[in-house]
Amino acid sequence: xxxxxxxxxxxxxxxxxxxxxxxxxxxxxxxxxxxxxxxxxxxxxxxxxxxxxxxxxxxxxxxxxxxxxxxxxxxxxxxxxxxxxxxxxxxxxxxxxxxxxxxxxxxxxxxxxxxxxxxxxxxxxxxxxxxxxxxxxxxxxxxxxxxxxxxxxxxxxxxxxxxxxxxxxxxxxxxxxxxxxxxxxxxxxxxxxxxxxxxxxxxxxxxxxxxxxxxxxxxxxxxxxxxxxxxxxxxxxxxxxxxxxxxxxxxxxxxxxxxxxxxxxxxxxxxxxxxxxxxxxxxxxxxxxxxxxxxxxxxxxxxxxxxxxxxxxxxxxxxxxxxxx
Numbered sequence: 001x002x003x004x005x006x007x008x009x010x011x012x013x014x015x016x017x018x019x020x021x022x023x024x025x026x027x028x029x030x031x032x033x034x035x036x037x038x039x040x041x042x043x044x045x046x047x048x049x050x051x052x053x054x055x056x057x058x059x060x061x062x063x064x065x066x067x068x069x070x071x072x073x074x075x076x077x078x079x080x081x082x083x084x085x086x087x088x089x090x091x092x093x094x095x096x097x098x099x100x101x102x103x104x105x106x107x108x109x110x111x112x113x114x115x116x117x118x119x120x121x122x123x124x125x126x127x128x129x130x131x132x133x134x135x136x137x138x139x140x141x142x143x144x145x146x147x148x149x150x151x152x153x154x155x156x157x158x159x160x161x162x163x164x165x166x167x168x169x170x171x172x173x174x175x176x177x178x179x180x181x182x183x184x185x186x187x188x189x190x191x192x193x194x195x196x197x198x199x200x201x202x203x204x205x206x207x208x209x210x211x212x213x214x215x216x217x218x219x220x221x222x223x224x225x226x227x228x229x230x231x232x233x234x235x236x237x238x239x240x241x242x243x244x245x246x247x248x249x250x251x252x253x254x255x256x257x258x259x260x261x262x263x264x265x266x267x268x269x270x271x272x273x274x275x276x277x278x279x280x281x282x283x284x285x286x287x288x289x290x291x292x293x294x295x296x297x298x299x300x301x302x303x304x305x306x307x308x309x310x311x312x313x314x315x316x317x318x319x320x321x322x323x324x325x
Contacts, residue, residue: 094265102241127160164239175231249293
């Protein structure tokens with residue numbers, strides 16, 4: 001039997017006295033130094049270089065793509081009337097109207113974001129109302145007669161697609177019909193639109209939203225009302241918000257349906273309005289990314305240059321106000 005020999009290989013033994021890898025304190029100071037250098041480079045020099053290049057090469061885009069009242073770009077926000085990248089709340093008949101915002105009624109730049117409602121959501125399709133609490137009555141003298149108790153006011157909380165479609169059709173002269181339907185959705189009788197309008201012809205939004213079908217909360221006694229038999233198809237972008245809620249574009253189909261209303265309000269031929277729509281239609285990026293879109297702000301600015309709207313009548317010159325944009 002061979003005699004085992006002791007292992008004299010000491011390569012696996014760690015020498016705790018060896019400081020060739022540096023001390024812990026040295027590593028800490030090196031880490032602090034690298035952090036400071038990278039902070040100066042990445043948070044100071046790099047943004048400064050990018051800012052300088054963008055201001056020199058793309059000054060308009062770098063400052064928000066602002067435009068003046070004549071449609072020319074500007075970098076001075078005191079002279080700007082808006083940005084070509086952000087929608088605005090145009091509501092007058094002589095202007096093209098933007099896409100609605102997801103939250104709220106109509107376009108609201110402060111309500112950025114999506115609705116987060118599913119495609120079968122009752123609130124998204126039929127809307128919802130809310131009842132505001134009654135205002136506190138003013139203090140009355142002890143001898144005064146008791147004032148009637150304040151009543152709660154019902155208002156539209158979310159307009160919903162059904163109400164948006166009706167407003168769009170009424171605003172743009174698209175014929176449709178209202179029908180009462182049963183629980184199965186079958187039409188029972190036609191309803192006149194005047195039943196949902198006030199004496200001035202304004203739509204009674206809360207009454208419409210209340211009478212729309214709201215399953216499963218509808219009672220057996222309720223006979224819902226729906227709109228149908230539309231003369232023309234309403235584009236989806238006319239009654240739905242974009243993902244951001246700030247989209248400056250509408251579809252060419254949406255713009256063409258609004259063209260007769262705008263032309264009539266400005267007393268110009270419809271063909272001139274359609275020509276402007278084609279002029280301010282942005283094509284898909286690189287020719288195939290996305291869909292064509294009409295920039296509403298730029299189109300409305302061009303309309304004001306072509307055929308300015310007359311200011312509304314006022315009791316005195318001091319009360320006159322510019323056209324709504």
